[in-house]
Every structure is written in C-alpha cells, then in structure tokens.
Amino acid sequence: MSETTTARQRANAIRALAMDAVQAANSGHPGMPMGMADMAEVLWREFFSHNPNNPAWADRDRFVLSNGHGSMLIYALLHLTGYDLPMDELRNFRQLHSKTPGHPEYGETPGVETTTGPLGQGMAAAVGMALAERLLASEFNTEEHSVVDHYTYTFTGDGCMMEGISHEACSLAGTLGLGKLIALYDDNDISIDGEVSGWFLDDTPARFEAYGWQVIRNVDGHDPVEVRMALETARETADKPTLICCKTTIGFGADNAGTAATHGAPLGAEGITAARKTLGWDYPPFEIPDAIQTDWDARAAGAEAEGAWNTQFEAYAAAHPDKAAEFTRRIAGERPADLVEQLNNLVEKTQAEGKPNATRKASQAVLNAIAPGMPELLGGSADLTGSNGTLWKGAEAVAPGRLEGRYINYGVREFAMTAIGNGLALHGGLVPYSGTFLTFSDYARNAVRLAALMGVQNILVYTHDSIGLGEDGPTHQPIEHCASLRLMPGLNLWRPADDVETAVAWESALLRTDGPTALALTRQTVKHHARSAEQLANTRKGGYVLAGCDGEPQAIIIGTGSELDQATDAAEALNAAGIATRVVSMPCEEIFAAQPREYQDSVLPPAVAARVAIEAGATAGWYRWVGQGGRVIGIDRYGYSAPAPAVYEALGITAEAAEAAVRELLG
C-alpha cells in the first residue's frame, strides 16, 4: 500500500474520470463506476495479476465487466494502470473511432477481454474463461510447473443477476466447481426503473449457494478492508467459484447517490461540482495528481509478474519442449500444421467414397476424423448430444470434480453454452463448438451476435434444421432461422446438402479463426452428390454449379441443404424434357456473396432470368438471387407435426413444385 495516497483517493480518480467523461460525452453511465470504484481499487491494485504493457500475456488474470454500461470503470482502470489508453481517449469517450466506446468492445481497447453490455453475458463469458483456464491447466501443467494458473474476475450488477443467462452460467459453474472464478456483485438495490425491491426480491446469496458457490455476504463495497478479506477468502477456495456480495451506493459521492438518477445520465456541471466537493477531489477534469497516478501505475509490477512467469515457462520448456511448443501454438491461435491437409484429404475422400447420410451424421464423421488431431477442439451440446452428433469417439466429458476432457455436457442451457463458448474462444488455447437444435438458436441468439461482433471462432452446430425433422412439430421446425442467421453480420451460415458439403463446411468453420460459423444440419438422410474436381473446389466458394445442362441454361434452380435433392430431381426432369436447366447449390450464401462478381455471374448468368430457389424455410432472402421475376419455393408459415415426407408434401416443398415453377416462368 502506498503511504502517500489513500485507497479512497485512488478510487476517487475512477469516480472523477467517470463523471467527467460522461459529462463530456453528454451520455453514459456514471452510477456504476462511482459505486464500484472502491472494489475495483482493491482488486486491481492488490490482487489482479496483469501486465499493462502486454495485454496478451497468456497467464494474466482475466477481468470481465459484465455490467458493461459502466464502461468508464474499466477505461479508467486501464488508463490509470498504464495500458495504451491515453487520457485523450477518455476525453473522447463515446465518440466515433475512439478506443472508448459506450460499452466495452473486444478488439477496440487494449485490456478489454470481451464485449459486454448485453446483460448477463459477461458472467457467462467469465465462466468460459475460467473453464478454459482449468482445462488448459489440466492439459499442460505438470507437477512442477503451473504454466496455466490464473483467476477470472467478473463484476456484475442486479441487471445481470435478473437475466436468465446468469442462472444457466452460474449453475454450470457451480456444478463444475470452477474455483478460480470470482464474481463481485454490486448489490446496490437499484436498477433503471428504480428500487429493485419492486421487481427483484431474490435472496441472491442463497440462490448462489444453491448452485454450489461459496458466497461471502454483506461486504461493504466501500470498505477496502472488507473487500480485501473477501477476495482473500475467495482465492483460497479451490473447489468452488465465489460470489462476493458487496453492498454499495450507486453514484457514490453524487448528491443523488443511491438513486436510479445516477445510473445512466451525466450528473451535470453542478452535480459534478458538488460530487467533487463531497469526495474531496479538487482537481480539474481529466487531471490525475502525480502521486495518485504513480500509485495506480501497474507497469513495473506487471512486467515483473510476467517476467516471473516467463522464467517459469522457460524451465517448463526445457523440461517439456513438446508441451511448451504445443502450448505456444495453441495460445497463438495457430492451427495444427497438418490441419489444412487433413481437411482437404477428408473432403476428397468423402467426395470419392461418400454415401447418402444425414448431414448431422456426416458432421459427426468429420469430428471423428479431425478432432483427435486437433486437441484445441472442445465440443459440447445443450443436452442433445446423441441428436446433434457432437460427441466424437474417444472424447472424454468434463464432469464435476474432473476438469479435464474434450467435451462439455452443457445441460439445457443454450444461451449460456453459446456465451461460454465465446469466453472459451476469447481465453485462447481452445476452439469451442457446441450443438443444439436449430430452432433453439433463438434462445442463444444474442450470444451468437456477440461472437460475430467480436469476431471469435465459436462454432455452432445446429441440427434438425427444417421441417425435415418431422414429428416434433412446429415448435421444433425451423422456418425463419436460416434466413435470419444469414442476416447477422459476421456470421457464416452453412447449410450443406450432403456429406461432402458438410466436410467443406467444417473445413471452413475450422479454418475461419476470426469469426463464428453456424452449421445447419439435417436430421434426415440426404443424397450424396457427384462432383468434378472443379465443382469440389467451387464448393468452397459458397455457391456453385452442381449439375445441369451443357452450355447456357434456360433456367436455374438454386437449392440448399436437404432441398438440393428436390432441385436436382426437378432439373433432371426438365432436362429430360428438353428444358436446359442448371442446378446451383448454395450452401453458404455469405461466402458466395463475397465472391467476385465475375464468378457470381458465371454461376448465375445475368441473361438467365428464369430462376427458382428452393429451401424449406422463409422465402424473403432469396429474391436477391432469383430476382423479382423469379420464384421461391419455401415456407412462410409454421410447419406440421407429422412424418417428414408428409410435411414436405403438405407444404409443397417438392421437386414437382420446382419443376412447375420453372415451366411457369418460361411461359
């Protein structure tokens, strides 16, 4: 502890920066940073192990601000401790192209470990990071060397606690006993609508004890001694995550502290003057006295901490060169040296030897082939393991008391599963994939969006991708899901038509390190299609000519996934009848849309106006490719509970319909 500055003064530096930046931006959330500043001061100065000069240090502690609207808290912390976040960036809070966006954005600010703001998801990402840490520790540490050994801390507020995902994520964290996960709860009794006693009377400590967490109650979040003791207790407990419940005053220091008024609006010039007086903070906006700045500076300590780890890692590398090389590769996010070749071989072999199969089973075959040689691949399912085909031969499941393995039984927790996947990917060293039914991507949708927004490799296996699942009926039959996932910027959705396209989809998903990929897979068996070498290569372009006539066609039928079978059947009938018809398979519209115009035009020649698309789902997205004059055979209503063939027939998703549409277009 410094002798020249007090903890309160150092915390007040955060408060002042938060007030001033929100005021300058004329928007933002001062209440939370002012309320949690004392807690942050203790955590970041006394416990948090990090190196401001190297935010990528592999064994740093992770910090997740789950109540991300309080972004000025982390920006202040990063600035004060010495990250590359100069004061000008704080002055530019919430301005275009600043490093200080309204909510913390991964990739925009050094030291921000994940994007937060959508409440509750930060907690789940923290669970993912803490899980990654334990899995990598079990994989890489030896009796003598703990090269993976860090804590994951998360700050959370009432909003996160009300969100359902906090239940899913924290229940799983408790079940698995993630002892190095420490959550600090800003229990300030206030949310945007006012005092939470009107809508949130949970006994949150009891709730978390029910999850198997260690809970430390009634900590005064403004008393550094109490916060320190709680953190020490939390860190000593190895087999349970810890929730530290801190009573705080939102907007601490402001005249209207303790009310929702401080939550999400500037305090105003007068309010800030008054708060400065209350806090005894006599300095101008965006000025931090040298003594306080010095006592916050973590660069020397950080360099020392990382240096010690580096020394340890050198010894580890000397004793276990293979492990060390593998660890280095994994943390760098590099793929196994032979992965590209392995995948290519698998694709070619599947083309040569393929057979009719459900694409979910073809997907499992890919995992069986690739996963053993790709140790960073970590699978899982939201309690649909057998149906999703996500478990590969030889994969061991992680379990309570056994934090090692290659597979997570996530339980029926789609949203947390996906957000935990984001945390696993963000931690580094692992490439997560996880499965559920496509229709339940709805439950996880905003976590998919965050994966896409952050550009993290989180692979989403969505089986039972259409009415083709049959009897489970409308609640389980996706209609709008493929079209709607295609709209999400940064997400690639593959809907492969057969075993070959499934292998290509996995290839794309595994090699795409800078973003998420979703795979929409059938429950039912589909045909295996023949392809030339050129066609096989073009499969990787997201859309390609699969079959049809010689020369320029009169008509084109575009199909995806299981409906490629209807497309080829229709084209066969049309070609036999002398109507030159081309079949285009479009397993990944996003990748096709990113091809050069010449390639697109070679697949879909502009001169051919008679175009039909067939997909067992919402039609609207297809007009982009068939034009206003084209036809879309699809489904803009909900399905039926019945065997799949009956549902296809009842909803008119048939080769006959595609054939008739072509004939009609050609008049």
Next chain:
Amino acid sequence: MSETTTARQRANAIRALAMDAVQAANSGHPGMPMGMADMAEVLWREFFSHNPNNPAWADRDRFVLSNGHGSMLIYALLHLTGYDLPMDELRNFRQLHSKTPGHPEYGETPGVETTTGPLGQGMAAAVGMALAERLLASEFNTEEHSVVDHYTYTFTGDGCMMEGISHEACSLAGTLGLGKLIALYDDNDISIDGEVSGWFLDDTPARFEAYGWQVIRNVDGHDPVEVRMALETARETADKPTLICCKTTIGFGADNAGTAATHGAPLGAEGITAARKTLGWDYPPFEIPDAIQTDWDARAAGAEAEGAWNTQFEAYAAAHPDKAAEFTRRIAGERPADLVEQLNNLVEKTQAEGKPNATRKASQAVLNAIAPGMPELLGGSADLTGSNGTLWKGAEAVAPGRLEGRYINYGVREFAMTAIGNGLALHGGLVPYSGTFLTFSDYARNAVRLAALMGVQNILVYTHDSIGLGEDGPTHQPIEHCASLRLMPGLNLWRPADDVETAVAWESALLRTDGPTALALTRQTVKHHARSAEQLANTRKGGYVLAGCDGEPQAIIIGTGSELDQATDAAEALNAAGIATRVVSMPCEEIFAAQPREYQDSVLPPAVAARVAIEAGATAGWYRWVGQGGRVIGIDRYGYSAPAPAVYEALGITAEAAEAAVRELLG
C-alpha cells in the same frame, strides 16, 4: 375416491396410452408421461377444476405442461376426462392434421392452454396466467363475489429448471407472491444426455426458496398420499407460489425405467409387453376398461363446477351489472365499443396536429390517449420504462403485496416478460404490451415466435431501433433485427416513420386480436409528414405513396422509420433536378405484402425499375421490392459508438447516398 379402481390403475391408463401412442407413431417421449402419471392422477382427479365440455369456461383452473415433450400425458388426461379428443386422435399421435401433435399446440387440441416444447417457456406462461388471474380478481371481485378465483398448475422437468427463463419467470413470481401458482417438479435426475448429476447439481428447492416460493421437498411422486398432502399445503398458502418437488422414476414401469433411454424413443413391442406386465395392465393398445374410464370421466363434475360458478356469476351480475358486462366483454376478447373510433380520431388528430417527435414518444402519446379507455391493456417494460415510453399517465404499477394495477416492472427479464405476456394473453381478459430495446428482442426471440405460432395478441414495444440510438454502440444498435423479425411468420413488424404512422401502428396492434405485433421505434426525433386523406388511409396498407412527383415516376425510393426522412430529402432534391421520383413509405412490409397485387403495383409500378430502398439495417430483405437491379442503402456490418448523426454519416445512411443511387440507376 373410487372404490372400483385404484389410483395406480388410473395412472397406468395414462402410461399405457403414452406407450402405445408413441409406439404407433414410432416417435415421441414415453418417459415423462410414465413418470408423472401418478402425480397427474391426483391433481386432475382430486383438485383440478375444469369442465371438459367447455374448455373456455372463464374460471377454470389452468394447466400448463411446461415439459411439453411429454405431450401424451396431457392428451391422455384430456381424453380420459372427457374432452373432445377421441381415441382415434390418440391413435393418430404425431400424424398430419391430427389433434395430437408432437408437442402440445394451442388451438389444435381442446384443453391445451398454451403451446409448449421450447423448454422453460411453459413455466413463464403459467406465471402470466397466474398473474392475470390475480389482476382480474383485484379488478372484478367484490367482497361478496369471487368470480375470478382459480389456480394455475404447471408441470416442469429438469430441462425447464436448467433454462434461464425459469429463473427470470420464477424470480418474478416469487417477488410478486403469486400464491395461486403451483408448480410440480418432476425431479427424476435424468435428462437427454443421461444422469443430470454430470451437469446440473443445483439445490433446486433452495433456489426456489431464494425466490420467495414455498417449497415442498422430497415428495414421492408415485405416492398419491404424499402428492395429495403437498397439493393441499400448496393450495392453502395464499401469498407465495409453491414448488412441489417430486422424486419420480422416468419411464416408470418400463424395464429401463430410470434411464434416459425411456425419454425420447418408443419402448418397442417387447418393452411395452414387459411394461404391461410390470404395471399389471392387461388390456390391448388404446383400450381403457370401463371402470377406469368411468372413474376418470370429469364431465359431470365439470358441469357441476361450472354450473356453480354460473350461479355465482348471475348473482354477481345482478349486484354489479356493469362489472359483469365488462368482465364478459373482456373474457370474450372483445374490444371496447368505441376503440375503433377512438383510434381513428387519434390518427386523424395526429395527422392534423402532429409534430417532429421520437416515435417512442409518439408511442407513449398513443398510450396516454388510449389506455385509460382500454382497461384490458396491461403495460410493462424490462427495466427500461423511461426509455421505452411504456408507462402512461395514471397507470399504477403492480408490486409485491399489491397485485393490482395496469403496469408491470418486469425487471431485466426480456425472455420471461415476453413469455409471461403470452400467458397473460392466453388467460384472457388482458391485452399485454411490453418494452425493451430492439436489440434485446434477441433475448426473447423464441417467445416472440411462440406468440406468432399461437396467434396471441402480445404487443412488443421495441425502442432504440437502429444506429440512431447513437453512443451506446454496436451491442445496442440493431442491424439485422427488423429484417429478421419480418421473417417470422405471423408476426407483424411496424417501423413507423413519424407520429402518424406510430398511431396507425398502434391501431393495427390493438385491433389485431389474433397475433402479435412488434413496434420498432426510434430513440431520436424524426419529422412529421403531411398526408392526404387517401394517403392516411393507405398508411394502414403497410406501404403507400407518401410523396413525389405527379404522374408516373422515373424512380422510386422506399423508406421506413427514421430513414423516411432521408428518402424524402433525396426525392426532393431529385425532383428539383427534374428527375421524377416517388417516395414510398413502407412501415409494415408484412401487411403490404398481403395487399392485392393491383394495389402493390400501384405503389410500385412494375415499369419503374429504378428503385432504391433505404433503411438503417440489413439489406437482404429489400431485394424483394427493389429487384436485382435495384439498390439498397443499408447496413450489413455492426455500428459505432458515437452520436447518432456521426454514425449515420460514417455508415453512409444519408439522403445523398439515396440520391446518388437513383442517379446511378438512371445512368
């Protein structure tokens, strides 16, 4: 209790029907009905107040099978107690157009109160029903007459308990003290992946006590005496909902009872033979012995129960004719007699006197005008009341210990809010609307889908509908949301451009009694547009000619919501430059798409190929209207944290861009 049949025999009737129907369909879930049959027997025979001959009786108890995959349980119960669900329908389980779809579907089967299957949402719907009951009771009951006085029961399994929505919904139910809500938990230790001890170690009873529920632990779900005692205790507690935790054996009676193998697949002919033997059930498939059928038949008791209520209601109507008439109207789902006129007047007044405004504020103005005269309208927000503009002047909020009022502070619980809204609407007597930011519709998406699938009037107020929200940045800025909600069958999405279109949108939402409507509303101020009487009338057609040139245009610009301003600015500049340009406003694409082709062509003349659409969101959906040759000014990436005008500029959503696109198209 009957003297001729035992409780176990009656329960075995359910088990046999479940086994046989799943076997006949060769798909389905026998495990849950066989496990919960004894509990269902006690509840439905001894406590459940209903009338099989009138599933619409207003004061019936409500029953929600939240673990809806066990649909054969409720089909068996409905058949056995005398609903219009003949044995042939059970034989036809999961077949096309049967009344026995794979999961219970509202509207398909008499006695099914809500669609379930997507786990956890049934519990939330039950919370909504129980809340509706208490609100209507407080509104309509008098000291002498309790015309609204029924229980809501829900069955739930481990899957529901793992889902986050169970936290959100049950936390709110506990906070509000919904004493007439009784949940029976099928605590069988099994989910699809196997024994839940690998992924779900919650102390669920402790968790629910933390929510403020009464919890009855360790009930033997196969012992009618224990179940009966628990239900009696639950019903006696008026101020807390009750969770009855029943230990059961999944697939009770089957050889592989107690394992996941019984969960979701037929037992097979041999398995069924063995189970029949174990259960002592010697009857052929789909045959119920007369004595057992007689003891299940609830028609006489149901008629008596409803008759008693009718008698009471007559006395109530004599004493309080106005209240009785109002209650009858409300339960019938009829709107106030003058609502259409009120809305029409409001629309015309807004057109005449309107002014620039944020559409979220225009929305609040509609509520202030309409809600006082529409007492069934029940508002709420997921902790964004001020931002959403969902609270109208004079609305009192429901609160713990005060179950009356017109507004619900749902807390930060978007998913439960929406699913509770479904339950409120399904109960009857109330028309719910609820607010959050549009981007967080993601959190609630599958409940929106269920509203659309069921066709219930659940009105969704989504504010902050684009990058126009500014500084909160990419996590909060919707991009794909409008386009993606438009894909959802049965949902109408309005994105009104000004105060007038906002009033029209609300008019549509309030008068659409057979489906949900979502309103996408701006944070920022938008212009008020002039309209002729004809244009005003056409606003209701979802798309219409707002402005432009005389006669046939050379070009058309289609705009929605806040971007109608850019569209009109661009058209003004083009018309001034001699390029005849029409502006089409399309606030509700779904309604426009449902207009006759002639009307559509009058708005978008086929001869006019130079078409530009402008919307601050994903572009893909617009090609349907602008054609392949058209241009879409939109956003297919994530936004920025910055003041709104800067974000619009940075992403090119400007009048200049629209103007340039038209000029380019015209070459």
